[in-house]
Amino acid sequence: MKRKICVVVTARPSYARIKTALEAIRAHSDLELQLVVAASAVLERYGDALKYIKADGFDVKSTVFMVLEGENLVTSAKSTGLGMMELATVFDNLKPDMVITIADRYETLATAAAASYMNIPLVHMQGGEVTGSIDEKVRHAVTKLADYHFTCTEIASERVKKMGEHPEHVYTTGCPSIDIAASVLKAPELNFDPFLKYGGVGAPVNLKDGYVVVLQHPVTTEYELSRKHIIETLYGVKDADLATLWFWPNVDAGSDGTSKGIRSFRESERPGNFHFFKNMEASDFLKLLCNSKAIIGNSSVAIRECSFLGVPAVNIGTRQSGRERGKNVIDVDYDRAEILAAIREHIAGGKRKRSNIYGDGNAGVRIAELLSKVELHFDKKLAY
């Protein structure tokens, strides 16, 4: 009988970080994929990952609405609780042999806790990394609930072991998102018109003479400040006077502040060379980055995929602090002038040296193989 592997995808970015593993699980003769799509991944407002998942031909076993309106700290907690309740019902009906939870989003804990409590062997992907904000707490809490750890980097694996996890259950698989980056790198030319294909807000901008990409999320522990922060970035980028492709942040406490900042900037500045997108297929997004002058903001894509691709990155503020990085990153504060200076330095410097720290492009297949081979267990003890 095939091992039933239940994967819960709860957000657009998480899908990109698991997609090649999903493909490899589906293709594996000893595995059966049980895909559950929940939280912001089923909401149009946050990029409707479900649409892309279906377009990619995946069979979805269950969808769960679980995000409360309010986008604040209270509703993050409640959404997670609601998700835990509903996912328990889903797992009870699907009876998976293993559950996979991805990364460190607030609702990731719902998947992890439901599976752990139900004695279903739990795999955590992307543990052992260090960043700022609530993600940091959630990520390590999930590590303590998980039975297997599939990390992206060697240092992450070391940290997971130091936290008391048994070395034989810690595997450095690399990140499946790098698999997509690797295939993009084989044919990196921009072979689609982003404005035609994805619409967005604002007139099309001229991409011929180079452009930058911006993606900045609110930081949950700095909730009140998200509007102030985005304003610095908006003006820093405006000062650079480049064609700018700006991506809307995903759902999180504080994104309302971010959204408002962007809206008021648009109203008051009416920036002619800015275009705003809601989201983009992962591979298209990476192609766009490959051909850009730089990525600006606080997205982990800038640190992870862009290190592999060699795309210059201006990383703003605390959100990625602590995360391992390649040579492609300049770190700056929430400061218009610092942001502008870093953009200029990157524009002057051109492409950066590529790095394999986050994976070699074969994570998906490696993960599926592990899932078919590891001995099933759900009882563990601190290693010390």
Add this chain to the structure above:
Amino acid sequence: MKRKICVVVTARPSYARIKTALEAIRAHSDLELQLVVAASAVLERYGDALKYIKADGFDVKSTVFMVLEGENLVTSAKSTGLGMMELATVFDNLKPDMVITIADRYETLATAAAASYMNIPLVHMQGGEVTGSIDEKVRHAVTKLADYHFTCTEIASERVKKMGEHPEHVYTTGCPSIDIAASVLKAPELNFDPFLKYGGVGAPVNLKDGYVVVLQHPVTTEYELSRKHIIETLYGVKDADLATLWFWPNVDAGSDGTSKGIRSFRESERPGNFHFFKNMEASDFLKLLCNSKAIIGNSSVAIRECSFLGVPAVNIGTRQSGRERGKNVIDVDYDRAEILAAIREHIAGGKRKRSNIYGDGNAGVRIAELLSKVELHFDKKLAY
């Protein structure tokens, strides 16, 4: 303005482990106590801690029903999710400056996650210990969510630090339950009639010639086995042929198996020298232990309070494995013969040497003092 300290009590045993701290918080001039009683602590079937809490004169700010029927793994997960949702509402209305979560019960994670997500500085009591079952996962996951760690033993503090918590936020306070044990030790004589005061099932048994106390909980990762396990204990104790005071287990996945084992034993054996209690005030229970020949089962009381009191303990199975212990404990397997042998060895050996590993009797006051002094923060990073 006083610091508002919100304590969530979710079970009868947790109350005993926080009671002297609650008293010290209430008495502290710089602190305001916000007491929330939830989960099995509001259910008559599990000892109705709420009744005792009110009898002790505490003002309860909010009560929350959150335990789902079924007593299985699915319902544990769902109860926790439900609790997370409702406690978020409670915290949103009470606006505490700090939240305290106790130990490692499945629903403890609800308190911890709700507070963490809401950026409320979180204190975890009794982290860093090592045991078996889902408690182990929950305990360390809560450590990773918590901002302050008030541990019971030095070794526990060391483990918390090794897991990557910053040493300046780790305090070895000792366990408040030892405070109660310390005051019991000052006047240990059995000054009440347990049958009159607490009723229970079965005829009164003769306590004059010595008696043993039994308390055995189901082990969640061994769900299916709980009935088999309790049967071994029932017959092991029966073979010892001593007056026996048996305490009903608290709510948990699997307790139905335990309950059924006890009921079928009672029906078939009609044991004349067994008396069954649902629960008892913490200090009365400790007095009963002080005057007993031994405690048998898998309760942590046998390891913790009884090490301080010097009461001989027969610890059965995996539930307490990994927990630090004094000289008072003999560990045995789920095996009728082993259990009987250990009881006989203890009966022959008499009282054991007392130990302070779990506290010196001043934990409550020490905790209140720390709560009034520590600098408030809710953002942290792995120490390595």
Add this chain to the structure above:
Amino acid sequence: MKRKICVVVTARPSYARIKTALEAIRAHSDLELQLVVAASAVLERYGDALKYIKADGFDVKSTVFMVLEGENLVTSAKSTGLGMMELATVFDNLKPDMVITIADRYETLATAAAASYMNIPLVHMQGGEVTGSIDEKVRHAVTKLADYHFTCTEIASERVKKMGEHPEHVYTTGCPSIDIAASVLKAPELNFDPFLKYGGVGAPVNLKDGYVVVLQHPVTTEYELSRKHIIETLYGVKDADLATLWFWPNVDAGSDGTSKGIRSFRESERPGNFHFFKNMEASDFLKLLCNSKAIIGNSSVAIRECSFLGVPAVNIGTRQSGRERGKNVIDVDYDRAEILAAIREHIAGGKRKRSNIYGDGNAGVRIAELLSKVELHFDKKLAY
């Protein structure tokens, strides 16, 4: 394409009232049955209807734990809310063409509201009846949410229409439970040993010289009184000095009071001619009734199936007040003496005249046929 008919069964008694309709739906060439089992129907403690449903060969699409512990008024409300949330997810994944909700249990409203809000045409079975307690409010509220009404009696249909429902959507189908009674009536001899087949508590009693059956539920609007009420019944029946088969009540706010009354009676009286059952397959239960001297308590079975079967019934208290009844019922108050007198009157009078008020034995097939034929709609307005 077949019409997908989703039926939500939430309790042991509801299953008996829908079973022949389920069979007819399953057998119908234009219908596809989507069976969901939830609430107390998945709990062992309340008869584990799920086990019987599976034994009857039904394919269960989803099971949902949704009953909160506490068995009080707060937890009834919360269980219903939880059910509404989870059933919405279930319906969203199953995408039924119609949903069927049964009768008037507190959690029935969860099914009804979830379906109505989701614009899924809703069929209500057993509307238009009049009884006491919260059931009364729930039943008529569900009528106002439902798009089709399949009632048991002509008077019920009249009431539904008077409440403002459009006559063309009101059908007097009869109750499927009468279908089972009709088939039992074809072979009414007691062809099984109830003690061997169902176990239960207490020694077997002698059925040869006649026996009575008792089934008394707590009344939710008289929550505090449930213990007092059951005591009157226990002693009234005891006074009759007949072999007695007593059935445990189903889950409801107050059943704890009822349970306690029964337990304390057993402890103090140790009644030799009482045997206690948890539950029984519907057809076995009806056979038992067919061969009994009388049914005592406040179960609707006494009013409904027993009118068809002609079994004498002593109906106690307010729970069934207002419900149409045949000649087989004597109504009494919660009063030991009245109960005894009515039992004696029945014993003297023997079997009663049969009545078809609750159905003719063909409800199941009639219902399936209607489900395949009615035009789908979910928008309605008060008829006046």
Add this chain to the structure above:
Amino acid sequence: MKRKICVVVTARPSYARIKTALEAIRAHSDLELQLVVAASAVLERYGDALKYIKADGFDVKSTVFMVLEGENLVTSAKSTGLGMMELATVFDNLKPDMVITIADRYETLATAAAASYMNIPLVHMQGGEVTGSIDEKVRHAVTKLADYHFTCTEIASERVKKMGEHPEHVYTTGCPSIDIAASVLKAPELNFDPFLKYGGVGAPVNLKDGYVVVLQHPVTTEYELSRKHIIETLYGVKDADLATLWFWPNVDAGSDGTSKGIRSFRESERPGNFHFFKNMEASDFLKLLCNSKAIIGNSSVAIRECSFLGVPAVNIGTRQSGRERGKNVIDVDYDRAEILAAIREHIAGGKRKRSNIYGDGNAGVRIAELLSKVELHFDKKLAY
């Protein structure tokens, strides 16, 4: 001891319909007001009623986030279920003597069911009216759960009685929103600058030469059509070529379609004489209406307050069909040309005759008086 009256406000419009009653309850010597604010009433995106409630000096006992993201039929059902769960906890902690639920919003059922199940006497305001959509089902279902009915019109009272409610518990109090209208009518001049006071989107428009007000909600049973419908209105109003003050709709399944229609209209048409508001204090809104040429859309304000004020109304589509109306209303279909024609007819005709069908301006005081006087009960039966 004062009677504790718990009122649950779940939306901005509901607040306007209860405000004078809240004031009268607060002022009444025999009553204590327990105000709970929940659902969209705590969300900034839907007008943040909480802010206005606090500004009006009310003490809020509890706030509850309970709206799920998605604004579709599934999330309406789930939000209601979530609300039922949480409000049960709130009621359990507040222990009110009576609960008031308002009108017919989807989440209104949460309040009604929680209170009914908990045996708390329930007052329903605004029952007995007839409209389209899910509101219709919810309104009458709440009637069947409620113990007291405070209706707005004589015809509504008659309908409630016909549905089987006992006449002695049905009171025609009139609508508290008319109380506000009555006080506005005493000083109807537009004494504030709406653009300065409420901001909104778009340049200020010239109000001097007359203006119209538009407010159109999506209709939940016509979910898919909401965008198409709003487009007809947008162009119908545009064709009238008048200064236009457009109000954003409140949260409901389908409001996303409505929002999108408005946004795309703004992008493509850039209408110079349209200004968009999110919301306004009730009394300011009424003043704005008093001075307008007409109100257009499907808001009940057009039917209710505007009948009292004599403001001409163009009522579009099915949402208000069945509702009693005065002489001020012209009903039209979702049709650009019909809408335009009706606007022109009203502009030509001027103010309409005032009517008291929805109240005489003293509802608030009348309601408080009733609340202090009615005998408490929570058990009822169909009247026939």
